[in-house]
Structures are given as C-alpha cells and as structure tokens.
Amino acid sequence: MRNELEIMERIERYLDGELSPEDRAAFEKQLADDPGLREDLQLQQDLMSGIARAAWKDKVQQARRRYVRRQRFWKGGTGGFVVLIVVVALVWRPWVHEGHRKPYMLPAAASVLDTTHRTDTTRKTETANPAGRVASPGAVGLPWKITLPGVVDSAGARFALKKGQHDSTSKKVDDVDTHLPPETFRIDATRDTVVETKGGIVFAIPAGAFLLDDGQAADGAIQLLVREALDPASIIRAGLSTLSGDQLLESGGMFSVNASKDGKALRMDPARGVYAEIPTDSVKPGMQLYSGKRLTDGTIDWVNPQSLEHDLVPVDMQTLDFYPHPYLDSLRSWGYNSRTKAFTDSLYYSFAQLFGSDQGTGVVTFRDETIMPGAPQRSDDRQVTDTVYPQRDSTSNRRDLPCNINPAKIKAIWNKQFQNTLLATREFEERLRWIHRTGNGAILDLYVSHLDRNLSDIDSMAAKLLTRQGKKMLSEKFRYFHDRKDGKVRNGSGQFQQLRDYYQQKEKLFTEAAVQTEREFRATQAEADRRRQAHQEDSVSRVYWNYKQEMAFNLSRVCRQLGYDPALAVRPPARYVYRARLSILGWCNLDKAVGSATRDRVTTSIIDAQTGKNAIISYSPLTIQVSGSEAYDRVNVYLLPDKLSSFIRLSGDNKKYEGKLNDGMTYNLVCIAYKKEQAFYHYESNIGAGDHPPLMPDMIGAAELDRRLNLVGRGTQAVDIQKENDWFRFEFTDRTRQENWDRTNALRCTVMRLLFPCLLLKERECQFMY
Amino acid sequence: MSDQTTIAFIRADKTDKTLDSLYSFFPAVRKMILRNGGTRQDAEDIFQEALIVFYRRIKDPNFLLTSKPSTYLFSVCRFLWKDELKKRRLIVSGEPEFLAGPAEAADAGIGEAMEKENGARLAEKTLTQLGERCRELLLLFYNRRLKLKEIAGMMGYTSENTAKNQKYKCLEGAKNKLRELKQAARTL
Numbered sequence: 001m002r003n004e005l006e007i008m009e010r011i012e013r014y015l016d017g018e019l020s021p022e023d024r025a026a027f028e029k030q031l032a033d034d035p036g037l038r039e040d041l042q043l044q045q046d047l048m049s050g051i052a053r054a055a056w057k058d059k060v061q062q063a064r065r066r067y068v069r070r071q072r073f074w075k076g077g078t079g080g081f082v083v084l085i086v087v088v089a090l091v092w093r094p095w096v097h098e099g100h101r102k103p104y105m106l107p108a109a110a111s112v113l114d115t116t117h118r119t120d121t122t123r124k125t126e127t128a129n130p131a132g133r134v135a136s137p138g139a140v141g142l143p144w145k146i147t148l149p150g151v152v153d154s155a156g157a158r159f160a161l162k163k164g165q166h167d168s169t170s171k172k173v174d175d176v177d178t179h180l181p182p183e184t185f186r187i188d189a190t191r192d193t194v195v196e197t198k199g200g201i202v203f204a205i206p207a208g209a210f211l212l213d214d215g216q217a218a219d220g221a222i223q224l225l226v227r228e229a230l231d232p233a234s235i236i237r238a239g240l241s242t243l244s245g246d247q248l249l250e251s252g253g254m255f256s257v258n259a260s261k262d263g264k265a266l267r268m269d270p271a272r273g274v275y276a277e278i279p280t281d282s283v284k285p286g287m288q289l290y291s292g293k294r295l296t297d298g299t300i301d302w303v304n305p306q307s308l309e310h311d312l313v314p315v316d317m318q319t320l321d322f323y324p325h326p327y328l329d330s331l332r333s334w335g336y337n338s339r340t341k342a343f344t345d346s347l348y349y350s351f352a353q354l355f356g357s358d359q360g361t362g363v364v365t366f367r368d369e370t371i372m373p374g375a376p377q378r379s380d381d382r383q384v385t386d387t388v389y390p391q392r393d394s395t396s397n398r399r400d401l402p403c404n405i406n407p408a409k410i411k412a413i414w415n416k417q418f419q420n421t422l423l424a425t426r427e428f429e430e431r432l433r434w435i436h437r438t439g440n441g442a443i444l445d446l447y448v449s450h451l452d453r454n455l456s457d458i459d460s461m462a463a464k465l466l467t468r469q470g471k472k473m474l475s476e477k478f479r480y481f482h483d484r485k486d487g488k489v490r491n492g493s494g495q496f497q498q499l500r501d502y503y504q505q506k507e508k509l510f511t512e513a514a515v516q517t518e519r520e521f522r523a524t525q526a527e528a529d530r531r532r533q534a535h536q537e538d539s540v541s542r543v544y545w546n547y548k549q550e551m552a553f554n555l556s557r558v559c560r561q562l563g564y565d566p567a568l569a570v571r572p573p574a575r576y577v578y579r580a581r582l583s584i585l586g587w588c589n590l591d592k593a594v595g596s597a598t599r600d601r602v603t604t605s606i607i608d609a610q611t612g613k614n615a616i617i618s619y620s621p622l623t624i625q626v627s628g629s630e631a632y633d634r635v636n637v638y639l640l641p642d643k644l645s646s647f648i649r650l651s652g653d654n655k656k657y658e659g660k661l662n663d664g665m666t667y668n669l670v671c672i673a674y675k676k677e678q679a680f681y682h683y684e685s686n687i688g689a690g691d692h693p694p695l696m697p698d699m700i701g702a703a704e705l706d707r708r709l710n711l712v713g714r715g716t717q718a719v720d721i722q723k724e725n726d727w728f729r730f731e732f733t734d735r736t737r738q739e740n741w742d743r744t745n746a747l748r749c750t751v752m753r754l755l756f757p758c759l760l761l762k763e764r765e766c767q768f769m770y
Numbered sequence: 771m772s773d774q775t776t777i778a779f780i781r782a783d784k785t786d787k788t789l790d791s792l793y794s795f796f797p798a799v800r801k802m803i804l805r806n807g808g809t810r811q812d813a814e815d816i817f818q819e820a821l822i823v824f825y826r827r828i829k830d831p832n833f834l835l836t837s838k839p840s841t842y843l844f845s846v847c848r849f850l851w852k853d854e855l856k857k858r859r860l861i862v863s864g865e866p867e868f869l870a871g872p873a874e875a876a877d878a879g880i881g882e883a884m885e886k887e888n889g890a891r892l893a894e895k896t897l898t899q900l901g902e903r904c905r906e907l908l909l910l911f912y913n914r915r916l917k918l919k920e921i922a923g924m925m926g927y928t929s930e931n932t933a934k935n936q937k938y939k940c941l942e943g944a945k946n947k948l949r950e951l952k953q954a955a956r957t958l
Contacts, residue, residue: 005939005942008938008941008942008945009938039949044941045889046890046893046948047941047944049887049890049893050889050891050892050893050895050896050897050948051894051909051912052890053887053891054894054897055913057822059785059789060789060821060822062786063786063789063790063821064818066790067790067793332807339804339807339808
C-alpha cells in the first residue's frame with residue numbers, strides 16, 4: 001500500500017517537473033524498462049486531464065447558461081414587461097431538455113410594496129410601490145412585502161415556524177435587515193440591464209424601469225439593493241414567516257429589490273416592471289402568489305393567493321417539431337435525411353389521404369366518424385374525419401390501438417399564419433406530442449378554436465374531453481399540463497376567428513389534395529401497368545400469330561412440292577379476327593409435321609406416304625451481333641419476313657442474337673438500340689443466313705426513327721414495330737418513375753405502419769395496397 | 771473581444787469572459803449542424819466539446835493558431851460533427867461545403883489531440899464514479915490548487931498528512947477504475 005502511494009507521489013512529482021535531474025533520469029530509465037510503470041504514468045496523466053476537463057466543462061456549461069439567458073431575455077420579451085412584485089417568491093419548472101428557466105410574469109395587481117419611512121433610524125428609505133395594496137398605515141414597515149406561493153403541506157412544512165415566533169418589536173425588524181446583507185448593483189437606468197445575484201436570481205431590468213417621485217423616469221446611475229433568502233436557513237435567520245392565517249406555507253424563496261438614486265428612493269414603473277428568474281430545483285404545481293400584509297403587531301400575514309399566470313414566449317414555428325413522436329427519429333434511424341423539411345413534410349402530409357371520405361378508389365381510408373357528443377361543433381359540413389377507426393373488416397375493429405391524427409390538420413397549423421399564437425410555442429409543441437397520441441383530432445381542434453384563451457384553460461377542456469372518452473391516462477396528462485398554468489402569448493396575433501376559419505378550410509383542402517394526389521399516383525401506376533400488360537399481350541399474340549402464319553405458309557409450300565393445290569388447303573389466317581379457326585382439310589399428318597417443323601424451326605423433310613414425293617422445309621441459322629452493345633441500355637433486333645404480317649424479335653443477350661430464317665421467305669433486318677433516350681438505328685434489307693459482321697447502328701432522332709419505321713416492312717409490320725418501339729421508349733422513361741414508386745412505396749408503407757398502427761398493416765400488405 | 775485578446779485571455783486562464791465571447795459563434799455552428807443531419811441537442815453537445823478541445827489546443831505550447839479563433843473553432847466543430855456522423859453511420863445529404871473539404875484542414879494535429887481527449891473523457895467519467903468526498907478532494911487539489919493544509923481544514927481531516935494519504939488513495943481508486951474502463955473500451 002505504502003509502496004503504491006510512493007510510486008504515485010513520484011509520478012506526480014515527475015509530471016510536475018519537481019524531480020532533480022538525476023532523479024528524473026533515473027525515473028525515465030525506469031519508465032523505459034517497466035511497462036507497468038508506463039501505464040501508471042499514462043493513467044495518472046489521463047486523470048489529470050480528466051480533472052481539468054471536468055472543471056473546464058463546468059465553466060462551459062455556466063457560459064452556456066449565461067448565453068441562453070441572454071438570448072431568452074432579448075428575444076423573449078414581447079413589448080413591456082409586466083410589473084412584478086418586488087419581493088416575490090416564485091417557483092417555476094425547469095425546462096425539460098436544457099435546464100433553462102421559464103420566466104414568470106406577474107400581473108401588475110399582485111405586486112405589493114410597503115411604503116415606509118422610518119425616522120428612527122438612519123437607514124435610507126426604501127422604494128414605494130405605486131400600484132396594489134399598501135400596508136395598513138402607520139405600520140412600522142418592513143421595506144418589502146413578501147408574497148409567497150405556497151401549498152398547504154400537511155406532511156410537514158419545510159419551515160416549522162410557529163405562530164407568534166416573531167418578536168413584534170421593531171428590533172426584530174432590524175434583525176431581518178442585518179441578517180440579510182444586501183447586494184448592491186450599480187446600473188445605468190437608461191439601458192436594459194441584466195443582473196445576477198449571488199444566489200442565482202436573475203433580474204432583467206428594462207430601461208426606464210424606475211421612476212422618481214415626480215413620475216419621471218430615472219436616468220443615469222442608480223443603485224439596486226437586493227436581498228435574498230432562497231433557502232430555508234436564510235428565511236429562518238431573517239425571521240420571515242411563512243404563515244397565511246394559521247396555515248403553513250411552503251416557500252420557494254424570497255427576496256427584495258429596492259432602487260435608489262442619489263440617496264432618494266425610486267418607484268417602479270407599473271407599465272414596465274422588472275422581470276425575475278429564480279432558480280429552483282423542483283416543480284411544484286399549485287404554487288400561488290401571496291401578498292404580504294403587515295399586521296399591527298409587526299408580523300406579516302400572507303393573504304390573497306392568486307394563481308400565477310405566466311406568459312408564453314412565441315418562437316419561430318419552423319424551429320418547432322410538430323410531427324408525431326417517432327417520426328423523425330425513425331426516419332433517421334432508417335438512414336433517411338430527416339433534416340430536409342420538404343421531404344419529411346411531403347411524406348407525412350401524404351397520409352392525409354387516409355382521412356379522405358373518398359371510398360371508391362380502393363385507397364384505404366378510415367370510416368367516417370360522427371361527431372362525439374360534447375366535442376366542439378363545426379359549422380361546416382364535415383367531409384373529413386376526426387378520429388380514426390380502421391375500416392378493414394368489422395371484426396378487426398381495433399379501437400385500442402392508437403392512430404395518429406390527420407396530418408392535414410398539422411399542415412394547416414404549421415405555417416406562418418399561426419406565428420405569434422399560442423401554437424407557436426414550445427409549450428404547445430409539448431402538448432402536441434400528446435395530442436398525436438390521443439389519436440383524436442378534436443383535441444387539436446380545441447386548441448385551434450380557442451387561441452384567445454389561456455393554454456391552461458384549453459388543457460382542462462382537453463382533459464375533460466378525454467375523460468368523457470374514457471381515456472384516463474391521457475386525460476391525466478392534460479390535467480398535468482393544466483396545472484402548469486401556462487397563459488397566453490402577450491401581444492400575440494388577434495385574428496382568432498380568422499385563424500379558426502383558416503384552419504378548418506385548410507384541413508379540408510389538404511385532406512382532399514392528399515386524396516387527389518394519391519388517386520393520381522395510383523392512376524399513373526395503373527396506366528403504366530396497363531401498358532405493360534398490353535405490351536405483353538401483344539407480344540404473346542404476335543408470337544402466336546407469327547407461328548400460325550408461318551405454319552400456313554410452310555404448309556402451302558409443302559403442298560406445292562408434293563403436287564397438291566395449296567389453295568385447297570391453306571389460307572393464311574387473318575390476324576385480327578378472333579376465334580378464327582384454321583381449317584386445313586385432310587392434311588392432318590402434314591399438319592403435324594409442318595407444325596413441329598415451324599415451331600422448332602428446323603429443317604425438315606416430309607415424305608408423302610402416298611406418293612413417295614418429298615418436300616422440304618428448311619431453316620438456316622442467322623447470327624447477328626451489335627458492335628459496342630455493352631454501351632447501350634437496350635438493344636432490339638427484329639426480322640421482318642415478307643410473308644408474315646408482323647415482325648419477329650430475335651432473342652439474345654445484348655451481345656448475340658440468333659434466329660432461324662425460313663428459306664421460303666425474305667427477311668429485312670431492323671436493329672434499334674437505345675442509350676438512355678438516344679436511339680440508334682440500322683436497317684438491312686434481304687438479310688441472308690449465317691454470321692454477320694457486327695452491326696453499327698447510327699444515331700437517329702425520334703421523329704426520323706418513326707418515319708423510317710413507317711417505311712419498313714409491309715402491311716401491319718410497320719404499325720407493329722412502331723408500337724413496340726413506343727413501348728420501349730415509354731418503358732425507359734417510366735423506369736425511373738417505377739423505381740421511385742417502388743422505393744417510395746416501401747418507405748411510405750413502413751411509415752404508415754409506424755404512425756397508424758390501428759390499420760394493422762402487415763409488412764406484405766404493403767405490396768397489395770399499391 | 772478581439773482575436774488577440776481572446777487567445778491571450780485563454781492562455782491566462784481568464785476563461786469566463788472568453789467563453790461568453792465565443793458563445794456568440796454558437797448560432798453559426800448550430801446552423802451548420804442542423805443543416806447536416808443534427809439536432810439542437812447535437813449542436814449544444816458538439817459546441818461544448820469543441821470549446822474544450824479548442825481550449826486545449828490553444829493552451830498547448832506547440833500549437834500555433836494560424837487563423838482567426840472563430841474560424842478555428844468552427845472547423846473544430848465541423849471536424850467533431852463529421853466524426854460523430856461517422857460513428858453514427860448516418861447517411862446524410864448535407865451541404866456540399868460541409869461534406870467536401872478535409873476535416874483536418876485547419877489543424878493537422880487535431881486528430882491526435884482528439885485521441886488524447888478521449889483519454890481525458892474516460893477519466894472524467896471515472897471521476898463521477900468516485901465518492902463525493904474523493905471527487906471533492908481531487909478537484910480542490912488539482913483545480914483550485916489549494917494547499918493540502920487548507921484542504922485538510924476544509925474537509926475535516928486531522929492533519930495535512932492524512933489529507934495527502936487520502937488524496938493518493940482517491941487517486942489510486944480513480945486509476946483503477948480508469949484502467950478498467952480503458953480495458954472495457956478496448957474490448958468493444
């Protein structure tokens with residue numbers, strides 16, 4: 001043990017450079033030899049670093065607090081500050097994420113100050129309060145009124161002050177002052193100033209906050225005297241009471257502020273007031289503001305509790321997050337860029353289509369819901385639904401699964417129309433997260449319909465509504481919000497009715513727009529699907545008819561070779577007649593032989609059993625290559641036989657195309673290649689069998705290509721090949737759309753499952769929906 | 771605060787004033803981070819960490835600042851954020867100026883400095899795991915540089931020697947914890 005301590009001491013002295021040169025050299029040698037010692041050294045160094053870092057971090061965080069405070073003060077003030085109590089004990093709740101403090105604004109009426117002027121001491125007179133209650137005249141006054149928010153705490157008040165503990169003589173009053181030494185600040189009354197006391201109270205004093213006796217604003221240098229009693233010990237030491245009647249109150253802290261200029265006491269300007277932030281560790285809902293009333297026996301009684309109302313600070317809407325909670329985080333965790341608002345918005349708002357009343361499109365929608373009794377009535381006839389119930393089948397009516405509210409509602413409020421309303425506040429942002437979870441759009445409607453009310457009032461309305469719907473837990477949550485007593489935005493936008501109307505209109509509009517977009521989306525896809533289908537059918541049909549026609553042709557040749565009149569037997573079937581039946585009489589055997597020869601495209605010799613004559617159908621192979629084929633996106637090689645009404649597409653990978661030429665026909669060759677949208681074209685008439693040198697198609701414009709294709713081939717070949725060409729052109733341009741569609745689909749479906757679990761979408765159902 | 775003043779103040783350990791002045795650059799950093807896949811909280815954290823690194827670098831006698839402090843601070847923030855993105859393996863389509871450009875442009879030694887900072891960060895963690903008295907003692911000694919005698923008085927030790935022994939015991943405890951943490955980090 002000792003040894004280790006000694007080692008550590010040595011290391012420390014080495015690090016501090018306190019070793020003599022010889023010791024130092026010896027130590028370094030030891031270091032070189034002993035890895036354990038090296039490790040020790042490194043650890044100790046790290047520890048030193050860590051300690052320094054801890055201290056440094058602390059400073060940084062203090063700096064941050066100061067920064068935040070500066071920002072909040074200068075940005076948060078809306079117009080004038082409301083007059084504040086000079087001595088106030090307040091509690092507020094620390095901001096959840098950042099530990100910032102919420103400012104309290106007290107109504108002017110609540111401020112109370114005693115005016116006293118004691119002639120029996122040499123003390124300076126203290127300030128007078130122009131508004132509010134004044135203590136009973138003649139009372140030997142304390143220079144402040146203490147107002148305490150308090151709750152009756154029967155479980156044991158923090159301060160077990162007994163009644164009558166106070167000595168009612170003025171001597172005790174002196175004690176109070178002496179036990180609480182003041183802090184003095186010198187400020188320039190003509191400038192906005194922020195001061196911070198030792199105890200951590202921050203005062204924001206606007207310019208001209210103090211008035212001289214004649215009502216003029218004080219200017220120049222003034223003196224502020226602040227006394228604080230923020231912890232129980234100080235309060236007790238100061239002899240301050242926490243009694244209201246005979247009820248014990250719980251204090252959040254007390255302080256007094258007095259201002260003077262050149263020895264003369266100043267008053268506070270009721271129109272401006274001073275803004276105070278007092279640090280607290282815990283939230284105490286139910287806090288109220290008590291006014292201090294000085295009784296004739298010298299004690300202070302706390303009377304007239306008023307609920308605290310604090311103003312909301314509006315922020316820029318764009319900095320708020322109105323999405324339902326897991327949305328952005330999930331997107332981010334799936335690797336999407338959740339910062340691009342255009343993207344996150346468009347994806348989220350597209351789900352408004354789920355709330356459309358349109359039933360016939362096959363789009364999954366939610367069943368229309370009748371208005372819940374007691375919910376705010378809507379003057380317009382409702383086209384859009386408020387609450388979501390899954391439609392799938394009545395047995396799977398999962399009301400217990402949550403579903404988020406209509407995104408169109410969010411879109412209707414998340415814009416600059418609602419800047420400077422209570423929607424544009426962090427307080428509302430917090431509530432909105434829970435509103436999403438209620439799955440009940442009527443709750444959101446409540447907030448939008450009552451923009452002129454206090455947030456806490458709307459909270460309680462929401463809580464009532466939720467209770468009526470039997471959602472106890474959520475109702476509790478809104479009751480908890482209500483207890484925070486959040487107020488309004490001062491000097492906010494007054495256009496309440498207009499905003500209400502705007503909201504209702506927009507919600508409808510956006511929902512319908514989303515439904516429309518969805519419809520168009522599907523229509524486009526349906527169209528593409530249809531075309532693809534048509535093309536496939538065409539191809540199949542073409543191959544079939546080619547076969548039939550070639551078969552007929554071969555048959556007639558064989559007939560001729562065998563000496564029969566082909567006219568008897570064969571008529572090339574018409575292509576576009578349905579249900580045409582080939583009637584080849586009496587040639588069943590030949591039929592089969594010719595049929596298989598045609599189908600397999602192999603040279604076949606057919607012997608007529610009756611006559612012994614010999615007929616041949618012969619096919620020769622053809623190989624086509626296209627030079628530079630890897631560079632093309634698509635290469636198609638077509639044969640245009642003169643005896644068939646359509647073309648033959650040669651199969652082959654991009655490199656080699658193989659086919660069999662019927663010796664009885666002449667073939668023209670067409671090759672169309674595409675590099676992106678640029679077409680390349682090659683034409684050869686009367687192509688012969690065998691291997692050919694690689695084709696080199698030439699660049700060609702779309703219109704020119706059409707013209708050429710019109711000229712090639714005979715009969716319907718031109719039409720057919722053009723159709724084919726058109727399809728490939730379409731398919732290429734559509735490919736991007738198709739890929740995007742597929743990709744978006746997957747994402748949309750996943751997000752839909754996330755945000756609207758009541759739909760009970762399974763993963764594979766995502767395919768069926770689209 | 772002018773640039774020279776900032777640097778001078780930092781080197782003279784007049785930290786509060788310089789911090790307040792440096793914090794005025796926070797909005798720009800926040801913008802950058804928000805634009806490149808981060809949250810407000812990320813911006814706060816990165817900025818704070820950057821200030822610490824910044825401080826360390828400025829105090830390092832071997833380091834020569836060749837640009838304005840604000841520029842350097844910003845580039846440290848960018849470096850840290852890129853690093854963080856790499857750690858989180860986030861695919862981010864951010865601004866091209868952010869994505870392009872070498873992170874270490876402003877300071878060749880920053881990679882190494884970050885490494886060292888990691889050690890310090892771990893050590894800081896061990897401090898929080900020590901008991902209150904140990905932590906208090908170490909902070910009083912090393913940060914506020916009080917004499918052992920004063921510390922003994924403040925903390926109620928019987929003698930200066932007791933305080934000294936306690937200090938080393940605490941240090942040892944911290945060392946062991948740090949050793950464990952480092953081991954754990956290595957095996958991850």
